[in-house]
Amino acid sequence: MSKTIRVLLADDQALVRGALAALLALEPDLEVVAEVGRGDEVVGAARAARADVCLLDIEMPGIDGIAAAAAVRDALPGVRTLVVTTFGRPGYLRRALEAGASGFVVKDTPSRQLAEAVRRVHAGLRVVDPSLATESLVDGANPLTEREREVLRVALGGGPVATIAASVHLSPGTVRNHLSSAIGKTNTSTRAEAARVAQERGWL
Amino acid sequence: MSKTIRVLLADDQALVRGALAALLALEPDLEVVAEVGRGDEVVGAARAARADVCLLDIEMPGIDGIAAAAAVRDALPGVRTLVVTTFGRPGYLRRALEAGASGFVVKDTPSRQLAEAVRRVHAGLRVVDPSLATESLVDGANPLTEREREVLRVALGGGPVATIAASVHLSPGTVRNHLSSAIGKTNTSTRAEAARVAQERGWL
DNA sequence: CCGGGGTCGTGACACCTGTCACGGCCAGGA
DNA sequence: TCCTGGCCGTGACAGGTGTCACGACCCCGG
Structure with a gap:
């Protein structure tokens, strides 16, 4: 052997x-x-x-x-x-x-x-x-929802909401709701910051 | 030897x-x-x-x-x-x-x-x-100006303009001007995208 | 059966952002 | 000398963004 x-x-x-x-x-x-x-x-x-x-x-x-x-x-x-x-x-x-x-x-x-x-x-x-x-x-578990993660992944690119919405096949209003929720869960104030923080935590 | x-x-x-x-x-x-x-x-x-x-x-x-x-x-x-x-x-x-x-x-x-x-x-x-x-x-040379690079580096964090302005000791209006210029030079539409592109090109 | 939570959308509101025009300062090159 | 270009700031405008309230649908656990 x-x-x-x-x-x-x-x-x-x-x-x-x-x-x-x-x-x-x-x-x-x-x-x-x-x-x-x-x-x-x-x-x-x-x-x-x-x-x-x-x-x-x-x-x-x-x-x-x-x-x-x-x-x-x-x-x-x-x-x-x-x-x-x-x-x-x-x-x-x-x-x-x-x-x-x-x-x-x-x-x-x-x-x-x-x-x-x-x-x-x-x-x-x-x-x-x-x-x-x-x-x-x-740090606890990942608080983000599946959709929120999906939207944040696209938001990493930095484009406007319209681009994100088209890329995930959702309404711009819905995307803004998901982003707002993610901003709250990450204790940030803009979607760019939320995306960065989530990325650093390995939540995406 | x-x-x-x-x-x-x-x-x-x-x-x-x-x-x-x-x-x-x-x-x-x-x-x-x-x-x-x-x-x-x-x-x-x-x-x-x-x-x-x-x-x-x-x-x-x-x-x-x-x-x-x-x-x-x-x-x-x-x-x-x-x-x-x-x-x-x-x-x-x-x-x-x-x-x-x-x-x-x-x-x-x-x-x-x-x-x-x-x-x-x-x-x-x-x-x-x-x-x-x-x-x-x-790709040619780095078209960004010294101040534009400095502002973009801070903009990578994703925070609002007020935060960036405080961090570089400039007026919020001036920061927005520099960001607008950088957005134009990178062919993007938001500062988050401009910061990402400049980062990828090694311009920061 | 009735909640609770995720998902999707609309509408409205205040605020932030990107853009442009303008003025002033200073350094360096024609 | 003038003039170009970077730098700093203000003001104003249109459009984008973050937030909230609301309604609807579905699925799952109590």
Whole structure:
């Protein structure tokens, strides 16, 4: 039996992907068996390479890392996933865990700890950045409604209400109502600010 | 004489920093002699470690990678700098070269090419992502005025005009004039959109 | 069965914003 | 010297925006 842990790397930036591969290659008990740059290639590559653990970035073309984690959970129940992300947004952590991820690591943790996190995840343990876990609790759950999120995502572009309304196929008046509600829930005063805050909290 | 190239790594994300170090350590002729996580520590660490080439990320606390490149050029004339960034924004390339950087690489280039880029820079050559170079030419120079950039940077937050005006110590009317001018130069219709576009172009 | 909440829309109101015209100040180039 | 251009401010106008009240529909849990 091979005792090495077979790792799949998913990150849209090729340079980071290669660098992480070099980092993990230093560990004798780890082996990078696949590298992909898109979220929708994760399941196929993981199956083909018989990966044990998938290291997933969140920001990726195709589907994002959180959705990829859910896809892996559904298609390959024995494979663990570890989400590695640039932004320590509280909402990301919650959504990643709901998607079945076994671990959540921010990219500014010391590089020494990455291999250890992979081992822990492979052993069936949960790995969660402790500072982020507390922050996630105090912020509470996402208060935004589905429509409010949809409208805010478009509002990130910064265009006028008419543009947003056309893009979501709603009346301008309804869009303004949703935006007003979102502004209240984010304690802001303009839709641009509300969109930015929601984005930073990982609510979109 | 030592024939190895002494490299300094600057990136705010410790995981990426460590991974890049592992990647460069694979090359026998390269040696990572310093790692920093802030832009304002680059010059001191480069001098102390007698670095030949500085690999600088743009997004960093303290001062950004472009300003750090300028600081290295002024303080350590013999040291070359290579800017490595996540976002391939045309304005970044222009500003990096004006700051005396010898190279500009985007983070989604293949990892194999990084070591080669370091060698080229050390040899006195320029390394520039070719697709970005053409894009930088068609976009032309930054048309925004100093005040317009300052106002737009604050406008990124999304707050109302009164907040922006207070933050830059200007009259609300003047702020609206600057914003209107910036909206025209970016071919947009709201200040939020103008701020986003200017940000994406690297004009801020 | 009756609430409660999300969704969609309308209408009205006060306020904010984007635009334009105008004036004044100061630096640098023709 | 004049003149162009950036900078700062005011005033006014039309249109956009945030808020509220109201009504309607649907679904779900009590």
